[in-house]
Amino acid sequence: xxxxxxxxxxxxxxxxxxxxxxxxxxxxxxxxxxxxxxxxxxxxxxxxxxxxxxxxxxxxxxxxxx
Amino acid sequence: xxxxxxxxxxxxxxxxxxxxxxxxxxxxxxxxxxxxxxxxxxxxxxxxxxxxxxxxxxxxxxxxxxxxxxxxxxxxxxxxxxxxxxxxxxxxxxxxxxxxxxxxxxxxxxxxxxxxxxxxxxxxxxxxxxxxxxxxxxxxxxxxxxxxxxxxxxxxxxxxxxxxxxxxxxxxxxxxxxxxxxxxxxxxxxxxxxxxxxxxxxxx
Numbered sequence: 487x488x489x490x491x492x493x494x495x496x497x498x499x500x501x502x503x504x505x506x507x508x509x510x511x512x513x514x515x516x517x518x519x520x521x522x523x524x525x526x527x528x529x530x531x532x533x534x535x536x537x538x539x540x541x542x543x544x545x546x547x548x549x550x551x552x
Numbered sequence: 553x554x555x556x557x558x559x560x561x562x563x564x565x566x567x568x569x570x571x572x573x574x575x576x577x578x579x580x581x582x583x584x585x586x587x588x589x590x591x592x593x594x595x596x597x598x599x600x601x602x603x604x605x606x607x608x609x610x611x612x613x614x615x616x617x618x619x620x621x622x623x624x625x626x627x628x629x630x631x632x633x634x635x636x637x638x639x640x641x642x643x644x645x646x647x648x649x650x651x652x653x654x655x656x657x658x659x660x661x662x663x664x665x666x667x668x669x670x671x672x673x674x675x676x677x678x679x680x681x682x683x684x685x686x687x688x689x690x691x692x693x694x695x696x697x698x699x700x701x702x703x704x705x706x707x708x709x710x711x712x713x714x715x716x717x718x719x720x721x722x723x724x725x726x727x728x729x730x731x732x733x734x735x736x737x738x739x740x741x742x743x744x745x746x747x748x749x750x751x752x753x754x755x756x
Contacts, residue, residue, distance in 0.1 A: 494703075497754040501566040504747040505601030506573065525678075525686055527696040528666040 561694040573603075573744050574689035580737050581640065582682035584626035587619040603743045610736035617733050628730035637728050638721070642679035645717035655679045658713050662687065665709070666697045681721055684714050707752040719745040 563571075579589060594614035598604030630636040639645075643652040658679050662668070667687055669678060678684075691709060694700040701709075719742055725731060726738030 493755050497751050498564065498566050500754055501570070501747065501751055503601065504751075505599055505603035505607075506566050506569040506747070525662070525667050525669055525683060525690065527690075528663075528668045 561700050563693065563700050567692050567700070570748070571689045571692040573740075574685045574692070577737070577741055577744070578682045578685035578689060580734075581630075581685065582680075584623040585619065590614050590617055590619060590622065603740065603747065606736055606739040606743055610733075610740060613733045613736055622733055625730060625733055629725070629728055629734055637730050638724055640681040640721060641677055642681075642684065642713060642717055643677065645721060650677060654713070658684075661709060661712065665691065665701070665705075679713065681718060684718070688714070703752075703755055707756065710748060710752060714745065715749060719749075 576593075579585070580593075585593065591614075594611055596607045596611040596614075598607030598611075628636060629638055630640055639650075641650055641655075642658065643655040644650050646652070646654045655677050662678060665687075667690065669683075688706065688710065690696050691701040691706050722738045722741030722745060724738070726735055726742060728734065728738070731738060
């Protein structure tokens with residue numbers, strides 16, 4: 487767990503330095519992210535997504551909350 | 553937070569910006585940019601990082617671009633009468649042919665992740681660079697159902713479907729003869745793919 491935290495903070499620092507951090511929001515211009523959708527979420531009935539959010543991941547997002 | 557209208561889930565600012573970068577690339581590569589999109593791109597304001605400088609270059613290019621001219625450029629690059637200068641599909645880059653095994657693998661992964669195509673809108677194969685960038689953006693923000701994909705899941709998708717060819721594609725775009733506005737798009741993509749590769753490696 488400690489190792490995981492260390493790695494994610496190292497990764498976040500790296501992303502910030504690379505131009506993807508608070509205050510360097512060059513790509514965050516309003517409205518650009520709304521891509522003309524070519525893909526969408528599967529309908530609930532054919533939902534087959536394998537991923538389940540584990541406690542581990544939940545904690546990661548909680549810790550990483552800005 | 554900028555991403556609240558797109559991202560109903562709490563993700564870090566870095567991840568929100570990664571998603572925005574993917575979404576920007578997806579929008580610019582999916583079809584010729586509209587006048588409205590060009591205007592928004594013209595307002596981009598990067599920092600002093602390599603990526604930020606490339607964004608500034610793109611913004612400058614957008615300020616002297618028109619939708620008409622960009623449609624011509626897009627056509628020359630990606631469509632063209634005898635095929636555009638570039639073929640932005642993973643299968644083509646990896647095997648020299650469309651509809652090969654990499655596409656089959658992608659279809660399997662998309663089904664598993666709950667990502668479906670909008671059939672009426674999209675007739676081209678799913679391994680188009682814009683579709684893959686859109687898929688990455690959605691995995692990061694949790695647009696496909698059960699919340700943001702775990703980093704390991706994002707990493708696996710990136711490695712399998714983008715890591716092996718996207719950086720080369722963006723380098724080719726940057727060097728393409730017909731590319732003017734799309735030259736900085738190629739540069740942004742090339743740098744961003746490298747950032748992603750290194751960042752994923754750090755967390756692995």
